[in-house]
Structures are given as C-alpha cells and as structure tokens.
Amino acid sequence: MQTHDIPQFWLNTFTVELSSASPHLYGNSRQQAELRLTVEVNAGQLPLTPAQLASLTLVLERPDGTYDQLPHSGGSGLAWWQTTERDPDFDLMPGANRTGALSPPPATAVSKMMYVSTSQPGGSNVKLRARIQKDENTVYYTDDANGFDSYVTITTVRPPYFGxxxxxxxxxxxxxxxxxxxxxxxxxxxxxxxxxxxxxxxxxxxxxxxxxxxxxxxxxxxxxxxxxxxxxxxxxxxxxxxxxxxxxxxxxxxxxxxxxxxxxxxxxxxxxxxxxxxxxxxxxxxxxxxxxxxxxxxxxxxxxxxxxxxxxxxxxxxxxxxxxxxx
Incomplete structure (x- = not known):
C-alpha cells in the first residue's frame, strides 16, 4: 500500500527507540530486547482509533530498502519476531553505555512497548522501524521518505563461555x-x-x-x-x-x-x-x-x-x- 498524502499533516511524532540498556541480544529465542514505539497526532486531528493503534508495529528493513513485518511468534523464515508481552523468566541484556531509561514521551502521545527475540546466531544484525496504518490505503513508516527517520539496530552476540x-x-x-x-x-x-x-x-x-x-x-x-x-x-x-x-x-x-x-x-x-x-x-x-x-x-x-x-x-x-x- 502506498501513501498519497503528507504524513506530517496527521502526525507530529512518530518514533521507535531502544528502551533496553543494550542494543545487543543473545540469539537463543528466549531473551528479549525492549523497544518503545511512540505516535502523536497533530492538534486538531482525531485521536488514534483502536485499529490504528493495533496497526502500530515493527518492521524489518531489508538491504534493498523494502520492509518485512515482524511476525508475532517464532518459527518464521525471518528468525526474528515481536510481541507486546514481556517474558518475566528472562532479563533484558544489561548495558554499560545506557541506563535504559528513555525521556518521557509528549503528554499527548501514545506509546507501545514491543519485545523482540531472535534465533539468529551471534554476529547477525537487523534494522527495525515502526509502521502504522492510517486507513485502508495509507501506511506510514519511520523512514526518511515519510519524514520520520527513526530506527533501532539490534545485534546478536555469542553466549559467553562458562567454566x-x-x-x-x-x-x-x-x-x-x-x-x-x-x-x-x-x-x-x-x-x-x-x-x-x-x-x-x-x-x-x-x-x-x-x-x-x-x-x-x-x-x-x-x-x-x-x-x-x-x-x-x-x-x-x-x-x-x-x-x-x-x-x-x-x-x-x-x-x-x-x-x-x-x-x-x-x-x-x-x-x-x-x-x-x-x-x-x-x-x-x-x-x-x-x-x-x-x-x-x-x-x-x-x-x-x-x-x-x-x-x-x-x-x-x-x-x-x-x-x-x-x-
């Protein structure tokens, strides 16, 4: 689906941010990386509908610039997936360079937390952007073409040796x-x-x-x-x-x-x-x-x-x- 209008007429804020303390992830299908997707409509626009909020999700950017929507469970050919559920049995990756605390979103914005896992081995990486569907014919991404260039890169790392x-x-x-x-x-x-x-x-x-x-x-x-x-x-x-x-x-x-x-x-x-x-x-x-x-x-x-x-x-x-x- 293609967009035929200007995204900024509808949205003031559209971002995806890493809220985990590290951009690294073990490729064991269990650990999760936490990302925050934020959308704010412009003043005078109608609030997001439940369908629009439900369409707010993560996509994987291919090297050729095309997008694949991340599935909501494992087992797909992508070997990456997303969920809105935090798994309490596992910790997010600790990080030395980030506190993991993001600035609060604008008061009128809506945020959604997404959790990403992968079965890809160490050394793999992926660029993730956000996607939202305004109506049946209009889809926006957090990319430069839509005026909201925002993405997160996740890199898998090898498990450490335990003696x-x-x-x-x-x-x-x-x-x-x-x-x-x-x-x-x-x-x-x-x-x-x-x-x-x-x-x-x-x-x-x-x-x-x-x-x-x-x-x-x-x-x-x-x-x-x-x-x-x-x-x-x-x-x-x-x-x-x-x-x-x-x-x-x-x-x-x-x-x-x-x-x-x-x-x-x-x-x-x-x-x-x-x-x-x-x-x-x-x-x-x-x-x-x-x-x-x-x-x-x-x-x-x-x-x-x-x-x-x-x-x-x-x-x-x-x-x-x-x-x-x-x-």
Whole structure:
C-alpha cells in the first residue's frame, strides 16, 4: 500500500527507540530486547482509533530498502519476531553505555512497548522501524521518505563461555545422621547471572543403596527442585517400595539456584532394576539471559560404601553454544 498524502499533516511524532540498556541480544529465542514505539497526532486531528493503534508495529528493513513485518511468534523464515508481552523468566541484556531509561514521551502521545527475540546466531544484525496504518490505503513508516527517520539496530552476540569457576556449589541443609536417616540439600547456581525456572530436568533423580544385596534397605534417593520452585521432582520410574516417603518440598530457598535433595533412608528395599537408575542426573540449566548450561550431578565414586551414597559431585560439560545449534 502506498501513501498519497503528507504524513506530517496527521502526525507530529512518530518514533521507535531502544528502551533496553543494550542494543545487543543473545540469539537463543528466549531473551528479549525492549523497544518503545511512540505516535502523536497533530492538534486538531482525531485521536488514534483502536485499529490504528493495533496497526502500530515493527518492521524489518531489508538491504534493498523494502520492509518485512515482524511476525508475532517464532518459527518464521525471518528468525526474528515481536510481541507486546514481556517474558518475566528472562532479563533484558544489561548495558554499560545506557541506563535504559528513555525521556518521557509528549503528554499527548501514545506509546507501545514491543519485545523482540531472535534465533539468529551471534554476529547477525537487523534494522527495525515502526509502521502504522492510517486507513485502508495509507501506511506510514519511520523512514526518511515519510519524514520520520527513526530506527533501532539490534545485534546478536555469542553466549559467553562458562567454566567451573563460574558456578557455586554448596551444601545448604543438613539434617539427621549419614549413619542412619538424613536429609541433605545442595544448591547449584551461577555466580554472575541468575537461573530461570525454564531449566529442564532431563534426568530428575537417582538412587544408590549402601550395598547391592537383596536384604539391603539403606539407600539414598535423590531428587531436585527447579530454580524458583521448592517442589521436589523425582524420577517416578524408580521403585522405592511401599513404606518410604521422600521429602516433597526443599528447605533451601532457591530463586536463582537448582536444589539437589538427598533422602537418606533405612526403608527402601533393594531391587536390582534400580541399579540402572544410579545416575548421573542430567540438567539443562537456563540462565536469566536465556542461555543453556548442561550439567551432570552424580554420586561420588570412592572406596567407602557410605561415601558412595552420601556424597555427590557436579561435572560441567562445555557450555552449550546456540551458535553451534543454529549454524
């Protein structure tokens, strides 16, 4: 659709601005960049109709100067999308050069916040402009041809490397005796960025008996609680017998931590099928920036039967690069 009148007769202000603290974005399909679209009609003009406000949206500028409207969900060929909904499970990208605070728009202006995500790998960039439809035949863009040259450039960056020193692993709760019945909890967190509740418990639990014998009843049954949730999840395929009752809620407050729970019990009958469920537990942690971290939690391998079922350890496979997943 083409415009045949002068945009400034209708609009006094028409802008798109970055309201995130950084123009960078991880291309993990989760993190969002926040943009503010602002429109102000001239004095004497009718206020924006609901249809006009609904048409206020973001478009992607192609190298040849044409525009593609960003879809409102992922999975399109553009690999970029927009939404009016802020995802509370993930943080916007922090930035060193901006406060993220914009000047208030004119009192008579109307603003809309839009959130952009992408699956594009690091090093990609996109130029975004705003679009509004005045009527059936008239569409305006924030470009020079319409007299409102306003755009935002977003650049994707590679996820940082995370090594063992970037994690904190500590015992946070200790009740009972390892020689009898006990409840231990451990917390695993990232030191410099929080964890999202979107973390995936690939293998949520494991079990190990004191000795592998048909009369054994001493065992340690392991489960875990996702970041931000105290509900303990176990591997429901593990047979713990008719009497044993594991803890259901973690004692440790773990808003930004994965909580590993060890139930030391004296009433779990040995079963040979359980030997295949001795771990490790695999977890895909998702940080507040939307990046994945695959870790494994396992029983310690030592000569002491007691230590083999009361001590746990963490291994940190290499950080999952989303660039590798999206070549």
């Amino acid at each position: 063992e020193s970037d994690y904190e692993w500590q015992k946070t709760y200790d009740r009972g005796s390892v020689n009898n019945v006990f409840l231990h909890e451990y917390s695993l967190r990232l030191k410099h960025v929080g964890l999202s509740p979107r973390s995936t418990l690939v293998t949520p639990g494991m079990i190990r008996w004191h000795i592998n014998h048909s009369t054994e009843t001493y065992a340690t049954f392991v489960g875990m609680a996702r970041p931000g949730d105290s509900t303990i999840i176990y591997d429901t395929l593990i047979d713990t017998g008719p009497v044993f009752e594991p803890a259901t809620r973690a004692q440790t407050q773990g808003r930004d931590s994965l909580i590993l729970v060890l139930n030391g019990a004296d009433n779990i009958p040995f079963n040979r099928e359980g030997l295949a469920q001795g771990g490790p537990c695999e977890v895909v942690l998702v940080d507040r920036h939307g990046n994945d971290h695959t870790v494994r939690l396992s029983f310690a391998e030592s000569e002491s039967a007691l230590e083999r079922r009361t001590k746990v350890q963490v291994s940190y496979p290499s950080h999952r690069s989303l660039d590798a997943l999206n070549p």
